[in-house]
Amino acid sequence: xxxxDFGLTVAVDIGGTFTDVALKxxxxxxxxxxxxxxxxxxxxxxxxDGIEQALGAAGHPAAxxxxxxxxxxxxxxxxxxxxxARAALVTTxxxxxVLAIGRQDIPRAKNLYNWVKPARPVPSARVVEVDxxxxxxxxxATPLDEDSVHRAARSLRDxxxxxxAVCLLHAFSNPAHERRVADLLRELLPDxxxxxxCDILPVVREYERSLAAVLNAVxxxxxxxxxxxxxxxxxxxxxxxxxxxxxxxxxxxxxDKIRVAPALTALSxxxxxxxxxRAVAAACGIDDIITVDIGGTSADICLIAGGxxxxxxxxxxxxxxxxxxxVDMVTIGAGGGSIARVADGVMSVGPESAGADPGPAAYGxxxxxxxxxxxxxxxxxxxARLLGGRMALDAAAARAVIRATVAEPLxxxxxxxxxxxxxxxxxxxxxAVRVVSVERGHDPRGFTLVPFGGAGPLHGCALADLLGIRRxxxxxxxxxxxADGLLAAELRAEFSQAMPRAGDPDPDAAAPILxxxxxxxxxxxxxxxxxxxxxxxRKVALMRYRxxxxxxxxxxxxxxxxxxxxxxxxxxxxxxxxxxxxxxxxTLRIEARGATRTAPPAALPPGAPPTPIDQVTIDRPDGxxxxxxxxxxxxxxGATFQGxxxxxxxxxxxxxxxxxxxxxxxxxxxxxxxxxxx
Numbered sequence: 289x290x291x292x293d294f295g296l297t298v299a300v301d302i303g304g305t306f307t308d309v310a311l312k313x314x315x316x317x318x319x320x321x322x323x324x325x326x327x328x329x330x331x332x333x334x335x336x337d338g339i340e341q342a343l344g345a346a347g348h349p350a351a352x353x354x355x356x357x358x359x360x361x362x363x364x365x366x367x368x369x370x371x372x373a374r375a376a377l378v379t380t381x382x383x384x385x386v387l388a389i390g391r392q393d394i395p396r397a398k399n400l401y402n403w404v405k406p407a408r409p410v411p412s413a414r415v416v417e418v419d420x421x422x423x424x425x426x427x428x429a430t431p432l433d434e435d436s437v438h439r440a441a442r443s444l445r446d447x448x449x450x451x452x453a454v455c456l457l458h459a460f461s462n463p464a465h466e467r468r469v470a471d472l473l474r475e476l477l478p479d480x481x482x483x484x485x486c487d488i489l490p491v492v493r494e495y496e497r498s499l500a501a502v503l504n505a506v507x508x509x510x511x512x513x514x515x516x517x518x519x520x521x522x523x524x525x526x527x528x529x530x531x532x533x534x535x536x537x538x539x540x541x542x543x544d545k546i547r548v549a550p551a552l553t554a555l556s557x558x559x560x561x562x563x564x565x566r567a568v569a570a571a572c573g574i575d576d577i578i579t580v581d582i583g584g585t586s587a588d589i590c591l592i593a594g595g596x597x598x599x600x601x602x603x604x605x606x607x608x609x610x611x612x613x614x615v616d617m618v619t620i621g622a623g624g625g626s627i628a629r630v631a632d633g634v635m636s637v638g639p640e641s642a643g644a645d646p647g648p649a650a651y652g653x654x655x656x657x658x659x660x661x662x663x664x665x666x667x668x669x670x671x672a673r674l675l676g677g678r679m680a681l682d683a684a685a686a687r688a689v690i691r692a693t694v695a696e697p698l699x700x701x702x703x704x705x706x707x708x709x710x711x712x713x714x715x716x717x718x719x720a721v722r723v724v725s726v727e728r729g730h731d732p733r734g735f736t737l738v739p740f741g742g743a744g745p746l747h748g749c750a751l752a753d754l755l756g757i758r759r760x761x762x763x764x765x766x767x768x769x770x771a772d773g774l775l776a777a778e779l780r781a782e783f784s785q786a787m788p789r790a791g792d793p794d795p796d797a798a799a800p801i802l803x804x805x806x807x808x809x810x811x812x813x814x815x816x817x818x819x820x821x822x823x824x825x826r827k828v829a830l831m832r833y834r835x836x837x838x839x840x841x842x843x844x845x846x847x848x849x850x851x852x853x854x855x856x857x858x859x860x861x862x863x864x865x866x867x868x869x870x871x872x873x874x875t876l877r878i879e880a881r882g883a884t885r886t887a888p889p890a891a892l893p894p895g896a897p898p899t900p901i902d903q904v905t906i907d908r909p910d911g912x913x914x915x916x917x918x919x920x921x922x923x924x925x926g927a928t929f930q931g932x933x934x935x936x937x938x939x940x941x942x943x944x945x946x947x948x949x950x951x952x953x954x955x956x957x958x959x960x961x962x963x964x965x966x
Contacts, residue, residue, distance in 0.1 A: 299357040299774030309338035310771040317890040350526040357774040359534040363507040372506035373450035380457040381417040416440045425788040426462035441476040453501035455485040481508040491786040504551040511550035536614035539780020558588040559615040564773025571955040582743040584625040585641040590617040591724040624661040624743040630697040637712040650686040662686035663706035668906035740766035745942035764956030767939025779882030793851040793873040809880040818882035830875035895924015925954040
């Protein structure tokens with residue numbers, strides 16, 4: 289139960305290369321961490337390996353675990369790689385081509401003249417129709433013909449599908465027909481996974497609702513098998529603790545909910561990192577942060593103002609819009625494995641990545657492309673060995689590949705080419721930071737930058753200097769922060785319903801819908817065993833100017849005037865202006881959060897002035913210089929030192945530039961500050 293004082297909690301985040309584990313004693317706040325190679329063929333095997341390593345380090349048996357938290361990319365990978373179930377769509381007669389038609393807009397990054405609409409996850413040949421019709425207000429125009437459902441089931445059986453999505457016209461207003469169709473299909477096709485759109489996204493816009501239901505159906509069999517297998521392996525290993533999975537909205541939910549709506553986990557990994565960054569910042573008394581999660585392939589950027597993680601329903605997974613509530617972040621192709629290329633005398637960096645195999649040339653696995661990591665190695669930013677000494681870096685290979693593919697084609701020295709690679713990567717990330725800050729009415733100079741991920745702390749000072757930010761926060765374990773974020777996550781769910789007709793805000797018309805959504809939220813709390821004192825409900829209105837095509841989320845107010853004023857204020861903050869136009873209330877949402885009681889991390893003991901474990905030579909634009917190499921495990925609370933310096937640890941490396949002062953917080957974070965220029 290989330291309201292119980294837990295004994296021992298384990299969090300597991302499975303990535304493409306490594307599986308990260310954080311084990312926490314909820315009584316003392318002590319945390320043990322582990323990293324183990326991922327096993328793409330069977331992710332659950334690495335899951336158990338990592339737990340065993342962490343339990344071994346802590347000296348606890350599996351039976352002592354009282355909660356298991358998990359961030360998974362199973363659903364994401366199925367969507368991105370097109371490896372989900374063979375699915376079909378059932379819809380209202382006359383509307384079989386809604387999914388194929390989609391929207392008229394073309395992605396901004398694509399060329400207007402050569403863009404080709406991507407193939408839909410369900411082709412038109414696997415869309416079947418049933419006879420029924422519900423009007424926008426919920427009135428039944430044509431009763432459901434159950435014979436047509438039986439005919440549809442026979443067609444689906446002939447298609448040999450593994451999953452079916454049901455999305456009937458205006459089911460968000462009245463789901464009776466859709467639920468009956470789904471129930472009949474479950475009876476007639478017992479071996480087929482069935483998804484009803486009213487259980488996933490009961491809101492307006494047929495294309496987005498159809499796509500959400502279809503993507504959920506595509507991943508449902510695979511995610512269900514994965515969760516079932518994981519729960520069985522946990523039981524076999526002696527773990528009796530409940531399994532909670534991370535969702536894209538930054539909260540966790542039980543396996544039963546995820547089996548019904550697996551698409552809710554599509555962006556759970558990046559969301560966990562954001563939750564972890566907020567928790568670390570809150571422990572330091574900091575509420576306004578910009579997070580930059582830099583891994584091997586991508587950088588995920590998110591702005592948190594006032595300690596609140598913003599949600600969006602305009603997210604995407606690959607080529608598909610997925611309008612489910614998810615953490616509002618921007619992702620770009622910039623990471624440690626991003627490849628630098630020269631074409632026609634111009635250098636570009638990313639989005640193509642060397643990945644984990646072969647990876648950067650410095651990894652010694654045969655990589656032949658210059659990467660951001662190779663540039664750091666050439667400039668001396670990384671120690672000779674990583675992962676606690678288990679992984680040696682090949683500096684000669686890094687120099688050779690940068691010389692051959694970048695330096696010589698541009699007529700530069702190897703060091704100048706490496707600095708150019710980093711400058712381009714940094715400016716790509718700065719542009720993404722400005723998207724979540726300046727373009728949304730926030731001055732980044734008033735925020736603390738939190739770089740994490742394996743490569744984040746290497747770029748923190750450079751990004752802060754480019755943005756005019758004067759404070760950095762480096763989490764205690766930046767490369768394992770997604771696992772740490774799971775430890776800090778709350779139980780969370782959203783319940784939405786569109787108004788029967790968009791129009792002037794009317795609290796009286798909204799009241800019965802909000803009551804119904806509240807009952808759904810309370811039932812979810814009961815199912816997740818959340819104590820009444822730990823329950824939190826937040827009402828949200830999604831509104832727009834009449835004639836607009838997208839909504840803004842506004843906190844609910846009890847009067848129409850207050851709702852309209854709140855919308856104007858939100859629009860002004862985001863776009864810099866407000867119109868005098870009429871405002872429509874489109875959708876209502878209840879955000880349910882179940883608090884978890886968890887002890888703060890154990891405080892670090894006071895530390896003496898840090899003693900370098902080595903001296904390394906780095907190359908700077910003003911020449912080469914020797915800098916101290918510090919072991920983060922030896923840094924105690926209150927330890928203070930000046931840059932330049934390099935701090936090494938198991939999961940990441942931090943590059944501290946000249947002019948920055950680092951102080952170790954009692955919670956384990958490193959706070960870096962730069963004095964304002966006089």
